[in-house]
Amino acid sequence: MSTATISEPETTTPARPRRRSKRPVWDEEPSLLGTLGKGIILVLISLAVLYPLWMIVITSLSTNAAVTRAGGMVSVPDELTLAAYRQILSGGIVTQATLVSTFVTGVGTLLSTAVSILAAYGLSRPNSLGHRPILFVFIVTMFFGAGMIPTYLVVSGLGLIDNLWSLILPGAVSAFNVLLLRNFFMQIEPAILEAARIDGAGEWRILTRIVLPMSKAVIAVVALFYGVGYWNAFFNAMLYINDNTLWPLQLVLRSYVLQGATLPGSGTGQVDIIEGAVTGLPVKMAVVVLAMIPILIVYPFVQRHFTKGVIFGAVKG
Structure with missing residues (x-):
């Protein structure tokens, strides 16, 4: 008389639920890539604001010859003078x-x-x-x-x-x-x-x-x-x-x-x-x-x- 082998059911390990962070997204620690990207964007915005101001100040301190050589607005200091302000x-x-x-x-x-x-x-x-x-x-x-x-x-x-x-x-x-x-x-x-x-x-x-x-x-x-x-x-x-x-x-x-x-x-x-x-x-x-x-x-x-x-x-x- 043959005895039937009863196969035990396969036990599957339940998937562990993902551990959710208790902190909201905006309160999480920033990643290195995110911090670097924000820094680059802030630097570019600052340059976009400061560079025109720099050109205005340097041009106001330049002579007519320096303006002529630059073809208009001066960005590199050359022959600085306070004559315009005087x-x-x-x-x-x-x-x-x-x-x-x-x-x-x-x-x-x-x-x-x-x-x-x-x-x-x-x-x-x-x-x-x-x-x-x-x-x-x-x-x-x-x-x-x-x-x-x-x-x-x-x-x-x-x-x-x-x-x-x-x-x-x-x-x-x-x-x-x-x-x-x-x-x-x-x-x-x-x-x-x-x-x-x-x-x-x-x-x-x-x-x-x-x-x-x-x-x-x-x-x-x-x-x-x-x-x-x-x-x-x-x-x-x-x-x-x-x-x-x-x-x-x-x-x-x-x-x-x-x-x-x-x-x-x-x-x-x-x-x-x-x-x-x-x-x-x-x-x-x-x-x-x-x-x-x-x-x-x-x-x-x-x-x-x-x-x-x-x-x-x-x-x-």
Whole structure:
């Protein structure tokens, strides 16, 4: 009698489940290839930004002969001189325009920041008189404007033609900046403000002693927005300023650099001949550098507040 052999079933080892990382993808340790690729991309972007600036600065420091040999913009230093800067800062139209831009930027930034803070603080108080209709008006102005001709008629009617205040008052308040400040003020803990009121502090003291010290980041960002806007503005000067002695630096930059006009007194005087004057491209690039310097100096001091101020002051849904 044959005994049947019963074959034991084959046992298969179950596949081990993949061990998933507990950290999300964006929190994982970067690979060497990824780090190297990011570094190369950042270097290329930096070169794309810095190389044109380098050419502008070197051209502004070059002589006419060096520019002629380079066939235009100079990238390799050759016969460096400060003649172009001495020329544009010797009391001519560029010097006057620099003073005008400095005045407009300084006064305009202070005025606009102060008015925006006051408006934003009033609109951030839920029980303030008419804050909802006023807020609606601010929001409407972000999408609809009066237009160029009505604005010109208002400025002309106020007697501001050929007046530096025409470069400040028409754009003194930005609705976006007011809303940015308002949203930040609304995020301040109400208990802090109520405690100050219980101690007898008024709204002005609360604003100056509590709200403003807690809002340095967003105020620095708003002041930077206004300062850059005033320094780079030229269109209002085209509309309202007919006297070229009141032109800001950006309008001089547009007229004499972009449109190819000749700077008055650029290379014809006795002082210019003695000191080896330069004309043409070096002078134009010197004006460009002069227009860039203030923003490049101020921005690093405000940059550390920039991200924090924008994030905390952003409108959240």
